[in-house]
Amino acid sequence: MNIGFIGLGGMGQPMAEHLLAAGHTLTVWARRPASADFLLERGARWAESPAAMARACEIVCTNVTGSADVESLAAQLITALKPGSVHLDFSTIAPQAARELSRRYAEKGVDFVDAPVSGGTAGARAATLAIMWGGKSALAERLDPLFACLGKTIVHAGASGAGQVAKACNQLVMVAAIEATAEAARLAAAAGVDFAKVRQALQGGSAGSRVLEFFGAKMAARDFAPGVVARLHHKDFVMVMAEATRQGVPLPVGATVMQQLDGLMAAGWGTEDTSRLLCVLERARPAHLI
Amino acid sequence: MNIGFIGLGGMGQPMAEHLLAAGHTLTVWARRPASADFLLERGARWAESPAAMARACEIVCTNVTGSADVESLAAQLITALKPGSVHLDFSTIAPQAARELSRRYAEKGVDFVDAPVSGGTAGARAATLAIMWGGKSALAERLDPLFACLGKTIVHAGASGAGQVAKACNQLVMVAAIEATAEAARLAAAAGVDFAKVRQALQGGSAGSRVLEFFGAKMAARDFAPGVVARLHHKDFVMVMAEATRQGVPLPVGATVMQQLDGLMAAGWGTEDTSRLLCVLERARPAHLI
Numbered sequence: 001m002n003i004g005f006i007g008l009g010g011m012g013q014p015m016a017e018h019l020l021a022a023g024h025t026l027t028v029w030a031r032r033p034a035s036a037d038f039l040l041e042r043g044a045r046w047a048e049s050p051a052a053m054a055r056a057c058e059i060v061c062t063n064v065t066g067s068a069d070v071e072s073l074a075a076q077l078i079t080a081l082k083p084g085s086v087h088l089d090f091s092t093i094a095p096q097a098a099r100e101l102s103r104r105y106a107e108k109g110v111d112f113v114d115a116p117v118s119g120g121t122a123g124a125r126a127a128t129l130a131i132m133w134g135g136k137s138a139l140a141e142r143l144d145p146l147f148a149c150l151g152k153t154i155v156h157a158g159a160s161g162a163g164q165v166a167k168a169c170n171q172l173v174m175v176a177a178i179e180a181t182a183e184a185a186r187l188a189a190a191a192g193v194d195f196a197k198v199r200q201a202l203q204g205g206s207a208g209s210r211v212l213e214f215f216g217a218k219m220a221a222r223d224f225a226p227g228v229v230a231r232l233h234h235k236d237f238v239m240v241m242a243e244a245t246r247q248g249v250p251l252p253v254g255a256t257v258m259q260q261l262d263g264l265m266a267a268g269w270g271t272e273d274t275s276r277l278l279c280v281l282e283r284a285r286p287a288h289l290i
Numbered sequence: 291m292n293i294g295f296i297g298l299g300g301m302g303q304p305m306a307e308h309l310l311a312a313g314h315t316l317t318v319w320a321r322r323p324a325s326a327d328f329l330l331e332r333g334a335r336w337a338e339s340p341a342a343m344a345r346a347c348e349i350v351c352t353n354v355t356g357s358a359d360v361e362s363l364a365a366q367l368i369t370a371l372k373p374g375s376v377h378l379d380f381s382t383i384a385p386q387a388a389r390e391l392s393r394r395y396a397e398k399g400v401d402f403v404d405a406p407v408s409g410g411t412a413g414a415r416a417a418t419l420a421i422m423w424g425g426k427s428a429l430a431e432r433l434d435p436l437f438a439c440l441g442k443t444i445v446h447a448g449a450s451g452a453g454q455v456a457k458a459c460n461q462l463v464m465v466a467a468i469e470a471t472a473e474a475a476r477l478a479a480a481a482g483v484d485f486a487k488v489r490q491a492l493q494g495g496s497a498g499s500r501v502l503e504f505f506g507a508k509m510a511a512r513d514f515a516p517g518v519v520a521r522l523h524h525k526d527f528v529m530v531m532a533e534a535t536r537q538g539v540p541l542p543v544g545a546t547v548m549q550q551l552d553g554l555m556a557a558g559w560g561t562e563d564t565s566r567l568l569c570v571l572e573r574a575r576p577a578h579l580i
Contacts, residue, residue, distance in 0.1 A: 095481065118495025130495030132488070153494025157487050165481040166488045169474035174497040176470035176543065177463070183541045184459035187530075190537035191385065191455040193448050198422070198456045204443025205408025205420030207464040209499030240477075247480035250574045251473045253466065256546045284540045 002027070003146070004053040006073060007063035007091070008035045011117070014124040015063065015090065015150050020044055022149045027053050054080035059146070063090040066235055067097035074101055074112070083109030086139065088146070090131075092116045092171070092232075094239045095164035096246060098134065102160035111139060114160060116167035117151065118174075120228060128152045132170070134162035168243050171236040172254050175274065177211035178233075179257045182278040185219045196220040218275040231270035234261045292317070293436070294343040296363060297353035297381070298325045301407070304414040305353065305380065305440050310334055312439045319343050344370035349436070353380040356525055357387035364391055364402070373399030376429065378436070380421075382406045382461070382522075384529045385454035386536060388424065392450030401429060404450060406457035407441065408464075410518060418442045422460070424452035458533050461526040462544050465564065467501035468523075469547045472568040475509045486510040508565040521560035524551045 004027045005016040016039055020026045026044040030036045033046075040046060047053035054060055054077045062073055070093050077087055087105060089098070089112065098114035105112040115133035123129040129151035133143070137156055147154045157166040184202075188195040199216040202208065218224065241258050244251045260280050267283065269276040294317045295306040306329055310316045319337040320326045330336060337343035344350055344367045352363055360383050367377055377395060379388070379402065388404035395402040403425035413419045419441035423433070427446055437444045447456040474492075478485040489506040492498065508514070531548050534541045550570055557573065559566040 118492070118497060120496055123495070130491050130493075132491035151494075153491060155487050155491035155494075157491065158483050161481075162483045165478055165483045166491050169478055169485075169488050170492050170495060170497045172474050172477065173467070173470045173492060173499075173502065174495075176473075177467055177497070177499065179543050180463045180466035180470075183466075183544055184462050186539050187462065187534055187537065187541065188455055188459055190539045191451075191533065193452045193455045195459075197445050197447050198459050201420050201422035201443060201445035201447065201456050202408070202460050202463060203420075204441075204445075205413070205460060206410055206500055206504075207408060207460045207467070209463075209467065209501070210496055211499070212463065214496075243481065244477055247477065249476050249480045250571060251477065252546045252550060252571075253469050253543055254473055256542045260542060281540060281542075 001025070001059060002057045004028070004047065004057035004060040005063075006030070006050060006053070006061070008039065009063065010121040011090070011124045012063035013038065014121070016044070016061075017042070018127050018149045019146065027056055029053050050076040051080040054085075057085070058082075059086045059088055059142075061088045061090060065091065065232070067093040071097065071101065074105070078105060078108055078110065081108065081110045086111045086113055086142070088113045088115055088143065090115050090117055092167050092236050092239070093164060095161040095168060095243050098164045099161040102135070111135060112160065113139060113143065114163040115147070116163055118167070118170050119151070124150075131155070132157050132163045132166035134158055134160050134164065165243065168240045171233065172240050172251065174211060175233050175237060175261070176253050176257050177209055178215045178274050179260055179277050181212055181216050182219060182275070182281055185216075185278050186281040215275045218273055219278050224269070224272045224276050224279070226271070226273040228274065229271050230261070230264055230274040230276055233274045234265050234270065237261050291315070291349060291436075292347045294318070294337065294347035294350040295353075296320070296340060296343070296351070298329065299353070300411040301380070301414045302353035303328060304411070306334070306351075307332070308417050308439045309436065317343050317346055340366040341370040344375075347375070348372075349376045349378055349432075351378045351380060355381065355522070357383040357529075361387065361391065364394070368395060368398060368400065371398065371400045376401045376403055376432070378403045378405055378433065380405050380407055382457050382526050382529070383454060385451040385458060385533050388454045389451040392425070401425060402450065403429060403433065404453040405437070406453055408457070408460050409441070413441075421445070422447045422453045422456035424448055424450050424454065455533065458526075458530045461523065462530050462541065464501060465523050465527060465551070466543050466547050467499055468505045468564050469550050469567050471502055471506050472509060472565070472571055475506070475568050476571040505565045508563055509568050514559070514562045514566050514569075516561070516563045518564065519561050520551070520554055520564040520566055523564045524555055524560065527551050
């Protein structure tokens with residue numbers, strides 16, 4: 001297939017590489033052209049603009065930061081994409097933004113598919129991502145072979161926006177687990193117990209999780225170099241809470257985690273790892289210890 | 291070894307059975323003698339009282355509900371246990387209660403070991419529990435062969451009380467994950483997305499966990515029959531928050547989860563599964579939907 005790809009960051013580049021390796025004709029465009037060099041050397045084609053890419057491709061993939069970035073690209077793609085083509089967006093954006101983009105594209109006979117992913121750069125490189133997508137189920141036939149190049153768990157969550165709702169749930173559960181792990185690490189340290197041992201015990205029981213494996217290890221080692229930079233989790237969480245407000249549901253733990261992420265950002269740790277949530281707790285020293 | 295066991299509930303009975311099957315001489319006592327029948331039929335001996343058991347055994351195990359239950363048994367055991375013997379407590383009790391029991395026993399030359407477990411009745415039956423213990427490290431030589439009959443992950447967390455601190459961390463992380471999963475299920479439902487699909491997607495990515503596997507499935511199926519009854523998680527969480535106050539550390543997500551567990555208890559769901567936290571969220575309907 002003729003596939004376009006915009007957004008060649010830590011996630012996008014290995015994903016685009018997998019599509020190229022699977023034999024697809026890959027066209028790329030990037031704001032900073034140097035970020036495309038790696039793929040161009042491996043046979044990808046260069047498009048002069050997103051619109052030029054849209055004219056050449058039946059599926060245009062995007063993997064950028066937030067709603068505004070996708071909307072800005074969509075404004076350039078929508079007039080150039082042919083009826084029957086697909087804008088396949090892997091970014092994490094607001095469910096409502098995905099629903100609205102889908103409606104706007106539908107007027108042109110183009111499908112917009114929200115297909116956010118989970119699994120981080122390691123999952124992108126290993127092609128073991130979880131992909132949760134929203135859009136017409138009839139599109140599965142065309143999209144499943146692409147998804148199979150990128151991930152291991154492929155779930156059609158429902159209509160447009162459903163993929164982003166699933167991703168919102170993913171970020172809610174994941175970052176809440178990071179915060180709970182940080183609170184456990186803080187409690188263990190205050191009680192004089194080595195958190196590395198606690199983590200090892202927990203991983204063997206009912207509290208075991210991927211978050212405890214990855215973020216728990218980073219907290220135990222006090223290694224705050226990112227994985228995913230915390231400001232992206234903060235950005236995602238703002239969308240989680242906005243969707244909750246839109247749907248009229250209370251998320252008490254979600255709201256508390258939002259506060260702690262705000263504290264992390266205020267401390268200037270937005271470009272470090274989200275395991276810095278531990279340090280937000282450490283800053284709040286009770287009066288009798290100061 | 292001559293081992294005593296008190297507390298033959300859903301966890302204790304299979305644990306005692308594994309010790310018996312491993313060839314140890316097992317002596318049991320129970321408030322309701324009928325609960326010992328299963329083990330007596332398989333060769334266990336009956337003690338007329340906890341004190342009689344203490345006189346006959348070099349290690350007395352207990353697996354009861356809370357701090358008060360262990361303290362009440364300890365009051366009967368302490369005068370009868372010989373110097374050099376061990377009271378090995380698998381219950382989940384307050385770290386501070388474990389520290390104090392250890393001090394009191396030490397005056398008699400007896401070791402008190404806190405060894406709470408994680409993994410539920412399924413883990414107890416399969417002998418795959420995580421066991422996190424606190425006490426003198428020199429005891430490992432005598433205790434490790436027993437632990438090996440019961441669990442797969444054995445961690446010496448530190449001095450007396452450290453096992454209970456690890457268990458407090460375990461309950462904090464686990465119940466926070468149940469609450470976050472409930473919030474995700476509520477958000478998905480409100481947004482018209484099938485939570486069973488969301489859960490499947492999440493389990494394949496960075497948010498994957500044992501809680502999502504077990505409690506997520508129960509929420510998706512709206513099956514609120516217990517696993518562990520919620521009032522036990524509530525009881526454990528009261529101890530988590532008490533230890534946090536004692537150590538002077540803030541647990542913002544912990545405090546929020548405590549509130550939701552209080553809501554669950556107030557709704558009369560204490561004898562059902564903790565996945566009922568979903569229903570606590572469902573009760574809080576925003577004004578514009580009522």
